[in-house]
Amino acid sequence: MITSPELGHGRSVLMGGDFLRLWSGQSISMVGTRVTVLALPLTAILLLGAGPREIGLLNALQFAPYLLFGLLAGVWVDRLERRRVVIATNVGLAIVIGSLPVAHLMSLLRLEQLYAVGFAAGTFTVFFTVAYQSYLPELLPPGRLVAGNRWTETSRSAAEAVGPGLAGVIIPLLTAPGAIALDAISYVVATLSLLTIRRRQAPPSAGRRGGIRRELVEGLAFVGRSSILRSLLMCGAIANLSTSMQATVALLYMTRDLRLPVAQIGLVLASAGAASLAGALVGEAVPRRLGLGRTLACMQLAIGLGSLLLPLAAGPATLILALLVLSSCIQGLAGPIVNINQISLRQSLTPGRLQGRVSATMRFVLWGTMPAGSALGGLLGVALGARATLLVGGLAAVSSVAFLLPSPLMGVRGLPAPVPEVG
Secondary structure (H helix, E strand, O other), X not given: OEOOOOOOOHHHHHOOXXXXXXXXXXXXXXXXXXXXXXXXXXXXXXXXXXXXXXXXXHHHHHHHHHHHHHHHHHHHHHHOOHHXXXXXXXXXXXHHHHHHHHHHHOOOOOHHHHHHHHHHHHHHXXXXXXXXXXXXXXXXXXXXXXXXXXXXXXXXXXXXXXXXXXXXXHHHXXXXXXHHHHHHHHHHHHXXXXXXXXXXOOOOOHHHOOOHHHHHHHHHHHHHHOHHHHHHHHHHHXXXXXXXXXXXXXXXXXXXXXXXXXXXXXXXXXXXXXXXXXXXXXXXXXXXXXXXXXXXXXXXXXXXXXXXXXXXXXXXXXXXXXHHHHHHHHHHXXXXXXXXXXXXHHHHHOOHHHHHHHHHHXXXXXXXXXXXXXXXXXXXXXXXXXXXXXXXXXXXXXXXXHHOOOOHHHHEOOOOOOOOOOO
């Protein structure tokens, strides 16, 4: 059985000034990002006359870098000082996002610029995410790693809960490009915060480098050799595939099949954000009672069972709404608990020099299934209808737990001791 040193608490994490600087700056930028998630398509629709085809292309371009550059990002993050990568990506995001309100003020804004900005922002985000997750173990001792990821997940959940409502207030006051300008400013604030971090990473050893292909394969091979990482990867891939399938038809299901008013749909979505914040707050405590492996399996099963409530919604209007809210709350609560603990476990199992490549490998597969799930959800929605598609997606989500149960993961009580350098 794998045991671990005592997990650190949130208060002890915040005693680390460098982590506080990293976390506070990124928390501000996360809120700005959630505002732009709504403001960017509204800019395309309201100012540039974009239709469904243009919005679909804009969304695709934002996610394409995960498939195009995901694995390569891991190689370069492991070759460079990660603090510099995090700073450089924040600067890049401030520039490309800030170009939109500037072009609007000069009456030069075009859809082509939105496409370019969406793709560039997605690319910077790929490198930022890999660098951030690889940088965190350098700032925190192993006993505080889960707490550090919990604070990061709490910020993300809070941003998802607050961001859309904040956007609804800001956009009417400043217009969509004005709201995007605030997002650009948030990246400047994050950059200033990062520049104050005192701890410096030792320069990566050039002596251990091979070619890019060899380094990329090294990261893939490390994940392939680890039965725990393989099980997490397969479970997460199926879970994300099923979630994307359901997300494709969920709004159509609620509006056309269930005929819910917009206010009730908003309640369903808002309940997910509130539950997500609660899940982030307890994400460190639950494994201390259940054990880390059992926590991941139970929470993943909860997500699947919660998603099955969607196609089962029937009967009186009050019951339908209650089932939808319950589904959102279960999934919203369990999701952050899974994210916090599986990321912390992966970071603990990975040697420092491979953090970037292993993080990129996991994210490449996990996010790579999402476009496929969206496409499959659309096809099934046309062929079978929204309710049947939600049922298929829910069953797939439940089945994802099967990859965890036979894995050594089930014997993991807490985070293992840090893995020594290899190679």
